[in-house]
Amino acid sequence: MENHIKINGAREHNLKNIDVEIPHGKHTVISGVSGSGKSTLAYDIIYAAGQKRLLDCLSEQVKMFSSQLKQPDINYIKGLTPVVSLKQYKPRKNPRATIGTLSELSTYLRYLYSLIGHGSCPYCNKKFPVRSLSYLIKELQKLPEMTIVELQFPVYKNKSKKYDQFFAQLRARGYKKIEIDGERKDLRDWIQIDQDPESIMVVASKIQIKEEFNRSDIKAVQKSIEEGHGFIRIVIPDLEERRKCESFFQKHGCPEHGIFVADILPSFFSFNDLNSACDECNGTGITKTAYPTMVVKDKKKSLKDGALFPDFCNKRQAFKYLRMYSLAKHYGFSFEKPFDALPDYAKDLIFYGTKKETFPLLRPDDYTKELPRYIAQLGEQVEFEGIINQINREYQESKGRELKNWEKDFYDRFMVNERCQSCHGTRLKPQRQYIHINDYSYYQLGNMELKDLKNFIEDIEIPVEKEEALLPVIDEVRSRLNSLVEIGLDYISLNRRADTLSGGEYQRVRMAGQIDSDLMGLTYIIDEPTVGLHGTDNEKVINLLEKMCAQGNTVITIEHDLDIIKRADYLIEMGPAAGVNGGQIISSGTVEEVIKNDKSVIATFLNSEDNSIDDKKFSFEKNNSIRIVCAKENNLKNIDVSIPLNSLVCLTGISGSGKSSLGIEILYKALWSKLHDPRVIPGKHKHIEGLEKIKDVYCIDQSSVGNSPRSTPATYIGIFDRIRDIFAATDDAIKYNLDHKSYYSFNSKGGCPSCKGMGYLDSHIHYLGDLQTTCPECKGNQYSEEVLEVFYKGKNIKQVLELDFAEALSFFEDNEYIHHKISYVCDLGLGYMKLGQPTNTISGGEAHRLCLAKEIGKVRGTKNMLYIMDEPTTGLHSKDIKRLIKAIRSLIRNGNSVLVIEHNTDVIKDADYIIDMGPGAGKHGGEVVVAGTLHDIIACPESKTGQYIITT
Amino acid sequence: MENKELREQFKKALDSTIEKFQDEKKCLAGFLIGSMSHDLIWEWSDLEILLIFDESYQGSSSYHLLEHNVHVALNIRTINEFKEYLASTNVADYWFCALSKSTLLFCKDITLEEDFEDIFYYGEKDREIEMLLGFSNAVYYLNKAEKNFRVKKNSENAIYFIPQIAEGIAWLEVARNRSIPEREIIAQARKINPDIFKRIYDLLFYEEVTAELIDQILKDCYQYLKENTEEVYRPIISYLNEHGTLKDFSLKTREHGFGINYNWLYRVGIADRYIEPIKINNQKEEFYQIGYRLNK
Structure with a gap:
């Protein structure tokens, strides 16, 4: 086998007929300025050739497609192994994908719960073992012969369902009797419920104990367990007989309430399983609710002139218009005054209706449009249920059928996602909360930070008889957790939605998954694995890359981070510049060899001993700042944070320390909600002082450019x-x-x-x-x-x-x-970027700069904007970062403010003011460690950022 | 009058059939159903027996035997099938009615016996729903009869609908009395309330049917229904009293052709109609559906 991947005569895109050798089993970094051809070499040559050749090896049907794949423009490529690409991209919006499902840890934990979970009584929390159906039946058969046993199972009602509907459904399933808080009721009678009961038990059937159960008896027990989702209540009506069975209750269930648990399957804990998902939210953990602020289009306008969105009141729909007019007349509020001047009771009527009261339908003098014949006519009594009530009701009614696009749009416009009131975000049916391992339910375990979860798994005691089944599961969980923790994701939890991860975090989760797959002989192409990582965590990524190599794989990273480059086994530097001026290998070899190469651009940075810190003067002016008060979103610990305006402010801290919660979730969303879209609900905080000083807000992140292949x-x-x-x-x-x-x-x-x-x-x-x-x-x-x-x-x-763009400039x-x-x-x-490149192929860093270019081109003369940038240096060579800082400074010179969430030391060193979050991640973070100038940060021994800057 | 010898012959046939099954371990219960259990028998009657076996039963579900020269119709169900039937059945089912008049011949499973007895419990909710359904049937046919008689001047069709009105009223009377409806339901109801059937049903057979008579019968039907409205519609009126409208009202009934007739409340002046917007399926246009509220 070849020791290298040998590429000869690569001419794809801007590559200048280059020859490259990449050693197998090593970590190779491809570096170079943006547009120099790094991605072309890695993706358009190595990955494309690898993918095509792999497909060519597969079936004829697949070959049909692979023959149409574009052949990279090269003379030849040798020594290629199957190639896996780990690019950075934000996962698609999908409430069902979580860290648990993504890492497959959920699958193994579900097994764990089904194998060693114990039940607990929903009514007294008494713990007891989970039995199999056959075991429970065997034990039931040991009870005194002829004993009459009544089988019941607990049921739970959704918040949105009414009791009469709920009981009617039970009746339709063939049940006739229930017990509500211990009181027997017949479903053939009317049942009045004044207050939510603690327990509702369905009386399923009766069996008589005999030495050997017949099939009918077994089926009765099985059905009750199935209907109770693993939970069954066993009642022995005769007190004397019940006394004789005490040991059975003591040994297998809750003696006080008669609850037993049996046949718990792994799928019981999967919210993607229809039988296990919460009935209300279908396993997403969220439900939609309409909000009053969302239906108001312009509060400065009157009801007459369009304060509400036309869906609720407009002149073209006579009935709706007249009804709103009549409502105002009947209840004595103005139809003509601005909406925000209306009294609270009027708004309450508009949003929540007349509560069954009726009022006559009237017509204003200046309105002539006729009412349709088939509806209420003038003078008739009408009722108004309120806009919010109507949207919520219609949404509930639409459940269970497929929504048309316009309906989805309608509900998205006027409703927001809220935590499901039935499952409280657990996504599962209530019974699942009563299966525990060491007092933790499956959901509670999913909320643990991974490093705590790791300790939890270590502490689990495995029963000897279950060792054979359990050890492989525990090993798998342990190994996957280790990979995630080692790569610096110890602060996340399994329940976290995958679409809330940054591109970098998502990539690292996938990298951890690759380690766990234990595959060898692959070539991994990894795009900037350090993105989103604090400098202090770079070591973790390096260790992981080394581990991948040690497993017998070849790792190729496209990277700008000097820490990673310095630790690479082999370095390929593309350049010398971007676009037509790039596409050559200006140096290659070990890091030491590259450093000695005169042509190398990166060598200057690798050699740099310069750790000087500009003695920048910055005075914090209280009058020219905003202040976030009592920030509590995610892990933020009720903190107050001041942010100076008309300056470059850098929000730093290790991943998971709370930077995005503060900058994006609270500050950006609060401003966006105030200025543009009241449907956006900002993260938890008390208030923000000085918001009025900001004219508009713009968030530039990796998603700003959009993700459509049809956009350029x-x-x-x-x-x-x-x-x-x-x-x-x-x-x-x-x-x-x-x-x-x-x-x-x-x-x-x-x-x-x-x-x-x-x-x-x-x-x-x-x-x-x-x-x-x-x-x-x-x-x-x-x-x-x-x-x-x-x-x-x-x-x-x-x-x-x-x-x-460079060519287009002269064209x-x-x-x-x-x-x-x-x-x-x-x-x-970005002169190297093509005018027609699909935006979904643009890297995060390029997207940032494109956004910035658009904004600078637009904002000449515009003042008091706040730009919030999430890691704008992603994908940038050290040389390009200087250009970026220059562009940011031009925004500030124009009278704007820039808040940057960043790990890059060049940007941090250039910032006027730094807010360092931490000290740790997750529950150990969420505080401001230090805020001030670079000198203040460096002088603070608790600041990991400060200490990292000193060492680099 | 029943032939005593015939009954004796049937009894022998029953005894000899049961004797063969009673000792069979897997046969758990036997019921005598049909005429032999609750009515007189004649030469063309058959002997209907229902046997319940345990789950291991693999034979056919029905057999036709000849015992002592009597046609024995044997129905066989497994215990699970039978328990499932007991769970899902309702008063409108033929077998439910047949079982209600059956005779338990033997039962080796005490839980089955309890389940069997329990199905005949007539709950207040079921009673009121059945009254409503009977009433709605009667209103439906009353509308048809009135239209034919008063608008189309078609007495023949009007007469056709009158027994069906009577049947609806009979269902109501039987339900009100918490009785299980029988096949000959008008006869059953007449025992409870003879007067109404004398006025709306018997006259068709014992009097000359003239336009005046039809008119009178239809008026009596209307009057009867009107007088009973408040009692029969109690669940709905009480909901209207409490909630104002029927917007969130739902009353799940067994499968029934016509459902509950809410419009009757408007016809007799108890409720007023208004409109409320609704979406139908996923059409963009808004429609207006009838809503009801009590007349103040």
């Missing part, structure tokens, strides 16, 4: 419309009758009809997921043939989209608007 940087920064106008006005366009700009959009008339303007076709291969192949009709050009016949300055629309030099916008993109070092 040209559309994002707003130049594509102009480019299409230019094409529509050309002589060719007029000649071919293609003189409307819609022909030059691949999403509209101009798109290839076969692939609908995508340039590729999606095929789904069962075990390999989605596979993209070039569209055979347009050959990847995205446009229909006739559109490509239209030329401007010798290029058709596709060729223009293929231009990078459009005579168009001031386009030229101006493009120049900002180039200034931020």
Whole structure:
């Protein structure tokens, strides 16, 4: 076998016919400025070739697709092993994916609960063992013969369901008797419930004890256990007989309440299992609720002029309009005054209705639209249930059927997600909370931070008789937990939703999963594994990468972090610059070899001993700041934080210390809610002082650019419309009758009809997921043939989209608007990016800079904006970071404020004011360790950030 | 009058059949159903027996035997099938009625005996729902009869509907009395309230049927229903009293052709109608459905 992956003559994208050798079984870092060709080498050459060759080895059906995969432009590649890519991207929004499901730890923990969980009585918390059905039956058969045993099971009602519906459903299932708090009721009678009872038991059947149960008896016990979701109540009505059975109750269940637990299966704890998921929220843990603020469109307007969204009151819908008018007249509030001037009782009527009271339907003098014939007419009594009540009711009624898109949009617009009131966020049916291991329910275990969970697992005592079944499960849990903890994710919990993880955290969870798979002989391509990690945690990633190599794998990382680069076995430096000026290997070899290479750019940074700290002066002015009071979101410990304005403020701290909770969840959402969308509910805090000083807020994070393959940087920064106008006005366009700009959009008339303007076709291969192949009709050009016949300055629309921003700058030099916008993109070092690159292929760092370029291009003269940036240095070479800081400074010079959540020391050193969160992660974090200038941070021995800066 | 010898012959057939099954360990219970249990028998009667076996039973569910020259119709159910039936059955079911008049021949399972006896408990909720259903049936046919008689001037069709009104009223009377409805329900109800059936049913057989008579019968039917409205509609009126409207009201009934007729309350002036917006299926347009509230 080859000792290296040998690539000869790579010419893909900007690569200059390069030859590369990457050692097997080692950790190789590909470094270089943005746009130098790092990703092309890693993904478009190594990954693409690896994927195509792997598919070629599979079945004929798969080959059909692989033959359409684009062959990388190279002479040859040798010594390739199967390639796995661990890119950074935010997981899709999906409330069902959690850290538990993602890491598969939930699966193993479910086994653990089914194997060694013990039951506890829902009414007195008495603990008892979980039995199997067959064991319980054997024990029942040992009771005195002829004893009459009544079988019952507990049931739980949803918050949203009414008792009469609930009882009717039980009756429809064939049950006739229930016990409510011990009192026997017949479902054939009316049952009045004034107050939620503590227990409702269904009387299922009776059996008579005999030496050997017949099938009917067994079935009766089994059915009761099934209906009770593992819980059964055994009642012996005759007191004398009951006394004789005391030891049975003592040994297997709760002697006081007669509760027993049997046949608990792993699927009992899966919220993705329909039988186990909470009936109310179907296992998502959230339900939707309408909020009054959301239905108000403009509180400065009157009801008459459109204070409410048109869905609830508008002049075109006569009945709704007249009813609102009549409501105002009948209850004596104004239909013409601004909504926010209305008294509270009026708002209450509008939102929550007349509570069964009726009022006459009236018509204002200036309104002439007729009422439809089939509804109430003028003078008739009508009722109003209130907008909020109506939305909530209709939403409840729509459950159980598929919603149309407009309905989903409607509910999304006017409702917010809230914790499910029935399961309180556990996502499971209530019975699951009564199965414990060491006093922890499955849900409680999922809320533990991983490092505590690790200790919990270590403390579990395994019964000897279950060792054989349990040890492999425990080993698997232990190993997966170790990987996650070792990679610095010890502060997260299994119940955390995967879509709340950052791109970096998500990548690390996947990396931990790869370690646990114990596969060897693979080539891993990992994109910036240190993103989102505090410098002090870099060591953890390095250890993990070394572990992957030690398992016999080849690891290739694209990385800018000097800590990682210094520890690499092999370094490939791409450059010297971006785009057409890049694509060469300027140095390669061990770190020592690269450092000695005169051509290397990174060598300067690797050699740098410069640890000087600018003696920056900054005076905190109370009048020019905002103050978050009593921040309590997630792990924040009721803290007050002041943030100076018109300056660069850096929020630092290790992962999980509470930076995002403070910066995004509280500050950004509070501002967004106040200024734009009241549906956004900010994280827990008391109030924010000085919010009025901020005119608008803009959050720039990895998702800002969007994730659509149909969007491009040209559309994002707003130049594509102009480019299409230019094409529509050309002589060719007029000649071919293609003189409307819609022909030059691949999403509209101009798109290839076969692939609908995508340039590729999606095929789904069962075990390999989605596979993209070039569209055979347009050959990847995205446009229909006739559109490509239209030329401007010798290029058709596709060729223009293929231009990078640097080329486009000169191509459009005579168009001031386009030229101006493009120049900002180039200034931020994105000159190599293509105008038509799908935005879903743009890295997080590129997205940040594109956003920034758009904002700088837009905000000339705009003041008092607050920009919140989440790790803007992601994907940036040390050289590019300087450009970024320059761009940020230009925003501040224009009178704006910038709050950056960052780990990068270059940015931290440049910040005017630093707020260091911590000291630890999760429950050990959530406090401000120190806030002040860089000197203050360094002077604070408790600040991990300060200490890290001193050592780097 | 029943033939004594015939009964004797049937008895012998019953005894000899039961004797063969009673000692069988897997046969848990036997019921005599049909005419032999509750009525007189004649030469074309058959002897109907229901046997309950344990779950190991693998034979057919029905057999037709000849014992002492008597046709014995043997129905066999496993205990689970039978218990499931007991759990799901209701008064409108033929077997429920048959079982209610059956004779328990033997039973080796005390729990089965308890379950069997329990199904005949007539709860207050069930009683009121059955009254409502009978009433709604009667109203449905009264509307049909009135339309034919008063609008279409079609007396023949009107007469056709009158026995069906009577049947609805009979169901109501039987339910009110907490009795299990029988096949000949009008006869059963007449024993409870002879007067109403004399006025709305018997006249069709004993008097010359004229337009005046039909008119009178229909008026009597209406009057009877009107007079009974408050009692029969008690659950609904009491809900309206407490909650104002029926928006969140639901009353789950057994499968029934017509459901509950709420509009009657409006017809007799107890309730007023108004409209309330609703969405139908997932159509974007809003519709308006009838709502009811009590007339003040």
